[in-house]
Amino acid sequence: MFKTTAFATAAAILVSGAAFAESHVDPAIAGAIKARQSQMTLYAFNLGVLGGMAQDKIPYDAGTASAAAANLVALLSLDQSRYWPEGSDNASVDGTRALPAIWQDGAGVGEKAGALKEAVAAMDAAAGMDLDSLKAAMGPLGGACGDCHKAYRQSE
Numbered sequence: 322m323f324k325t326t327a328f329a330t331a332a333a334i335l336v337s338g339a340a341f342a343e344s345h346v347d348p349a350i351a352g353a354i355k356a357r358q359s360q361m362t363l364y365a366f367n368l369g370v371l372g373g374m375a376q377d378k379i380p381y382d383a384g385t386a387s388a389a390a391a392n393l394v395a396l397l398s399l400d401q402s403r404y405w406p407e408g409s410d411n412a413s414v415d416g417t418r419a420l421p422a423i424w425q426d427g428a429g430v431g432e433k434a435g436a437l438k439e440a441v442a443a444m445d446a447a448a449g450m451d452l453d454s455l456k457a458a459m460g461p462l463g464g465a466c467g468d469c470h471k472a473y474r475q476s477e
């Protein structure tokens with residue numbers, strides 16, 4: 322009986338906690354943050370395959386490497402403009418590491434996004450060729466991700 326009551330109380334607190342959180346974060350902002358983090362997660366997943374091969378941790382396979390590179394190309398073709406609404410920086414809301422600088426430096430962000438696009442295109446051309454070509458394309462690609470994070474993502 323006591324256990325049931327304690328459980329019911331805990332459940333009630335959880336439910337009201339969720340309602341509290343929802344009422345304070347604009348669902349449109351929360352959704353955009355989730356969308357861009359999901360995009361980044363998919364970048365990382367596919368980059369991980371290529372990086373694993375580049376570091377000789379995963380055996381090189383031309384088909385798998387090509388598919389991962391093609392996924393990066395496909396991901397980059399998505400329109401990402403609605404992922405970054407005003408007020409979704411880490412100074413305005415919780416749950417994001419996106420620095421306010423993103424919204425103050427459109428040219429810089431565009432440059433970093435362009436560098437990623439170039440590096441992904443180079444990887445797309447190299448990945449299925451052979452392991453040496455993949456390795457050569459890996460540095461610029463990892464660098465393009467890292468440069469943007471250094472400038473616009475809160476370090477952990």
Ligand code: HEC
Pocket residue numbers: 354357358359361362364365366368416417418419420430433434437462465466467469470473474
């Ligand atoms: C144009 C800038 C930019 C580029 C290029 C970029 N990122 Fe990000 N990335 C960010 C920002 C900003 C965040 C923080 C997003 C947030 O928390 O709202 C982030 C977050 C992440 C996260 C954490 C996601 C999460 O769930 O919190 C991962 C993983 C990631 N990026 C991987 C990558 C990989 C891999 C690449 C390259 C293929 C890449 N990113 C390219 C800006 C960039």
